[in-house]
Every structure is written in structure tokens, then in C-alpha cells.
Amino acid sequence: MKALLLAAGLGTRLQPFTLHHPKALAMVNGKTLLQRNVEYLQQQGITELIVNVHHFPDQIINAIEVNKGWGSTISISDETHTVLETGGGMQKAAWYFEKEESFVVMNVDMLTTMPLAEMIQQHETNKPLATLAITDRTSSRYLLFDAQNKLCGWRNTATLEQKGAVLDYNEIQKQALSQKAFSGIHVINTKIFNLIQQQGKFSLIDVYMNLCGSHTIEGFNHSDSLLIDVGKPESIVKAEGLFM
Numbered sequence: 001m002k003a004l005l006l007a008a009g010l011g012t013r014l015q016p017f018t019l020h021h022p023k024a025l026a027m028v029n030g031k032t033l034l035q036r037n038v039e040y041l042q043q044q045g046i047t048e049l050i051v052n053v054h055h056f057p058d059q060i061i062n063a064i065e066v067n068k069g070w071g072s073t074i075s076i077s078d079e080t081h082t083v084l085e086t087g088g089g090m091q092k093a094a095w096y097f098e099k100e101e102s103f104v105v106m107n108v109d110m111l112t113t114m115p116l117a118e119m120i121q122q123h124e125t126n127k128p129l130a131t132l133a134i135t136d137r138t139s140s141r142y143l144l145f146d147a148q149n150k151l152c153g154w155r156n157t158a159t160l161e162q163k164g165a166v167l168d169y170n171e172i173q174k175q176a177l178s179q180k181a182f183s184g185i186h187v188i189n190t191k192i193f194n195l196i197q198q199q200g201k202f203s204l205i206d207v208y209m210n211l212c213g214s215h216t217i218e219g220f221n222h223s224d225s226l227l228i229d230v231g232k233p234e235s236i237v238k239a240e241g242l243f244m
């Protein structure tokens with residue numbers, strides 16, 4: 001199986017570091033986020049991946065070349081001219097997965113001990129369109145799942161905005177839904193590329209909201225694993241206490 005590491009974002013929350021560097025090269029205990037996730041994927045049996053780049057792309061490319069991919073084979077998806085967000089970035093890299101049945105997508109600024117191999121096994125056994133890593137942690141934005149662990153919507157608890165098939169549910173069904181926080185890790189069947197209606201710059205969450213009413217998208221709950229979004233300077237300090 002191959003993977004896509006999403007590393008094209010501007011990383012504005014990590015300023016001032018990201019005024020001069022891409023967030024993928026932020027350091028946690030002497031290793032960049034990029035290196036840590038390349039090695040994480042290796043531990044899960046994935047040694048072929050593609051990294052999308054936009055913000056200071058040359059720095060990422062140079063780090064990969066100097067370190068010989070940390071032992072992995074790494075390709076580049078160039079978004080230098082226009083950052084395409086998660087959905088557009090995945091769509092641009094579709095060529096890389098042409099011979100694959102499924103692939104992994106992961107945000108480069110997420111660090112976790114989640115058993116990705118178990119998530120892949122669930123995906124291969126149940127054969128949904130996509131399997132999404134989720135936890136029970138508190139958030140303002142949640143993915144909504146029914147009693148069969150099928151994705152049916154998205155909710156912002158601060159604004160009360162909702163999206164997806166949940167809009168067609170009656171009130172009794174809505175009350176039975178469980179809210180889960182998304183971890184930024186996906187296992188996706190390549191047939192999704194024939195189903196995406198959006199073009200250019202768009203979010204993968206919006207793709208899922210368009211498709212969850214007609215296709216099965218499941219959750220993989222890893223609430224017993226470490227997970228940290230290294231998106232702010234203070235989260236780097238926290239990450240250094242968790243990931244040696």
C-alpha cells in the first residue's frame with residue numbers, strides 16, 4: 001500500500017517558524033514532523049509515499065533528498081502555484097495510486113501511535129469507500145456516525161452548522177448519532193477518484209459529505225492511542241513530552 005502525506009499547508013498557526021520554513025520541517029525532539037511520519041508509515045509497512053508541497057517546497061524536497069527519504073521511496077506532488085487543500089491535493093496525486101486498490105492519506109502535522117495496520121485491516125475486511133481515524137476527544141467539529149459505524153454527517157457545535165446525509169434524518173435518528181473527532185488519517189479506496197465531483201481547491205470532508213448518503217464510509221476509533229495535532233508552538237512542547 002502507498003500513502004499521501006499532506007504537507008502543502010501554510011502552517012499559519014505555527015508562526016513565526018512558518019514565516020521561513022514549511023510546517024513539515026518543524027522539529028520535535030530532533031526530528032522533523034516529516035521524518036517522524038515517514039518513519040511511522042514505515043513501522044506500519046508503508047515505504048512508498050508521495051508528499052504534496054506548496055509552502056517553501058524546495059526545503060521539503062531538499063530534506064528528502066539529503067536524507068534519502070529516510071529509507072522510503074518518496075515522490076513529490078507539486079502545488080507550488082496553488083495550494084489545493086486536502087481534496088484537491090489528493091485528486092492531483094491520483095496518478096500515483098493508479099495500480100492500487102486503496103491508499104493512506106495523512107496530515108503531516110499529526111503525530112500518533114495509532115495502529116494503522118489494524119485500521120487498514122478493518123478497511124480491507126469491510127471494504128467501505130473510506131475508513132476514517134476517529135477518537136472520542138472533545139472538539140468543536142465532529143463527524144457523525146450511526147449505530148452501524150457509518151458516516152452520515154458533520155457538525156460544528158459552535159455554529160450548529162451541519163452537513164451530509166444527516167440533513168435527511170428525522171429527529172429521532174439524529175439523536176442516536178455519535179459524535180467523533182477526526183484524526184486527519186484516512187484509508188481510501190481508489191474508486192473514489194471516479195466519484196469526486198469537485199475540481200480545483202476543495203476539502204476531502206466535503207467530498208465525504210457528498211458521498212456518505214450513497215456510499216459506506218466507516219470510522220476506526222483509536223481513542224486509546226496517543227494523538228497530537230502539532231499545529232501551534234505550544235503543541236510542539238507537548239509533543240516533545242510524548243514522542244521521544
